[in-house]
Amino acid sequence: MLKNFLNNIKPKFEKGGRFSFLHFTFEAFESFLYVPGKVTSQGAHIRDPLDMKRAMSMVIIALVPCALFGMYNVGYQHFSVKGLLAEQGFWDIFIFGLSKIVPLFVVSYVVGLGIEFAFAEIRKHEVNEGFLVSGFLIPLISPPDIPLWMLALATAFAVIIGKEIFGGTGMNIWNPALLARAFMFFAYPHKMSGDDVWVSDAISGPTPLANASQNVVDLLPEANDLFWGLIPGSVGETSKFCILLGAVVLLWTRVASFRTMFAVIFGGGLLAFILNVCGVTDVTVSQQLLMGGFMFGAVFMATDPVTSANTGTGRWIYGFLTGIIAVVIRVFNPAYPEGMMLSILLMNTFAPLIDYVVVESNIRKRKRRNEIKQRV
C-alpha cells in the first residue's frame, strides 16, 4: 500500500513535477523505506562488498543495547537518588528513562537530517545514510539532562561545520558525533563534566571521572559497578557490558576494525599501568579503562571508518596513540576529566598523515626489496 502511494506520488517529484525541488528528499525516503535499486558505487566503503547503508545499520544494531541500558540507567539513577528505588518496578524505571531520552533522539535526528536534506537539495546530490549513525551516537554521548536547544545547536554545528563543509558523508575529517559533544563541552562546560553534572532532577554531583581527576580514588565506584554501568554518566557510555556486546557485533560483521579497538585499549591500558606503578596517579588500570567514555570511544568512535586511519599498520598506530593521549589528558590535565573525546578528535586530524606515512614507507620498502633482487 505504502509502495503504491510512493509510486503514485513519484511523478510529482521527477523533473518538471510540482515538487521537483524536493526530488532528493523523496528519493531518500523511498530508499529508506525500501531496498534501494542501486548500491553504493564509490565512497569510503568501496573495499567492502557491503553497501554503505548496511554497514551503517550494523552500527545501529550494535548500539541498541547501550541505548536501551542507558534509558534504564537514567531512570535507575533518578529513583535511587530520590530513595524511591525499592518501590519502582523495572518498567517504571525504564519508562521514566525512555521519556528522558527519546526527546534527545528526536531532536538529534530532526535537526541533523533536516540539514542533510537541505544540503542535498541545494547541492543536488542524494541524501546519504551517514547521519543515521551520527544521529544515534549524539544522544548516547550527551548528558541526559542537556537542554534540547543546546543539543539542537550542537547537532547543527557538527553537521554543518564537521561534515557538509567538507562535502558530506565520507569526506569529513572529524567524527561528527564527537564534534557535537566537543561543541557542547566547550560552549556549556558546566553541563558536561566536573563536580556538578546531572544525576537526577533533584540533585547533581560529581561523576566518577571528576573525582578521579582530583585523585579522590576512595569515591570511585566498584569496578563491578563501572562494568555493569549503574553509575551516573552520559546516556550510552555507562555500561561496559553493553558496549562489549556492541563490540562483538561490530567485530563479527567486520564493520569496525579489531586493530583500532585493541590498540586503543592496549595503549590506554599500558600508560595507565605505567602511571599507576610510578605513583603519578592512584587510579588503577581497570578503573582507567572502565571509567567514563573510554570503552565507548574505543569501540564506536575511534573505529569510525571515515575518520580513522585506513591502513592496517596505520590503525595500530592510530589506536595506540588515541589510547595514550586519552590517559595523558585525563591524568595530567585536571580541567578536562574526560580525555577520550579530545584524543579521538586529535587523532582524527592525524589519521590521513599516518596513512600517508604507512603507504609511503611500504612503497619504499618494496622498492628496496626489488633493487636487491635485481642486483642478485
Place this chain on the structure above:
Amino acid sequence: MEQKTNYLKLITSPLGKENPITVQVLGICSALAVTVQLEPALVMALSVIVVTGFSGLIISAMRNSIPLRVRIVVQLMVVSALVILVDQLLQAFAYQMSKKLSVFVGLIITNCIVMGRFEAFAMMNRPWAAFIDGVGNGFGYGLILIVLGFFRELFGSGTLLGIQVVPQSWYESGYENNGLFILPPMALILAGIIIWIQRSRNRSLIET
C-alpha cells in the same frame, strides 16, 4: 603611466571582493585576538584604518626617494612611528581600552595588510590615491572585525558594547551564553563561515 584613479572603487573593493581578511587572508591573528567583544574590535578597526591610511600617504609621498633595496626598512620605520603614535594616544585617552588591546596595537606593525598595501599599491601610486586605498583596506579589515566582534559578544556574553541585549527572562528560562564563542577557535570558524558565504555568492573568488 598613471591613469585616472577611481577613488570610489579604491574604497569599496576592499569591503567586498578584495577584502584583506576573507579574500587575501591577511591579519588573521589580530582578528582572533581582539574580537571577543565589540568595543575592542571597533577601536582596533579604527587604529588600523588610521595606520594603513596615513602610512600609505607617507610612503607614497616618499616613493620616489626610497632606495629600492632598503625599502622594507624605510616602510617599517614609517609604520612603527605611526603605530607608536596610535598606541600612545590610546594610552593617554583610553587607558582601559589600551590595556584590553594590550600587545595587539603594537602588533599592527607586523600586520601583513599594511606591508602588503605598500608593496601592491602605495609604492606605485600618488599619495592621495594611496591614502584612500589604505583607508579602504582598513575599512575592509575593520568590517570583518566588527562582524566577528558583534557575533562573538552577542552569543558569548549576551551583551553588545557592554550593554546587556539578551533579556534576563531568557536566562531564567534556561538560555545560556555560549562559551565557545569566547574562545579563539570560534573566531576562526566564524571567519571561515563569512568566507564560505562570500565565495558561494561570488564564484569568481573560488581558488582552484
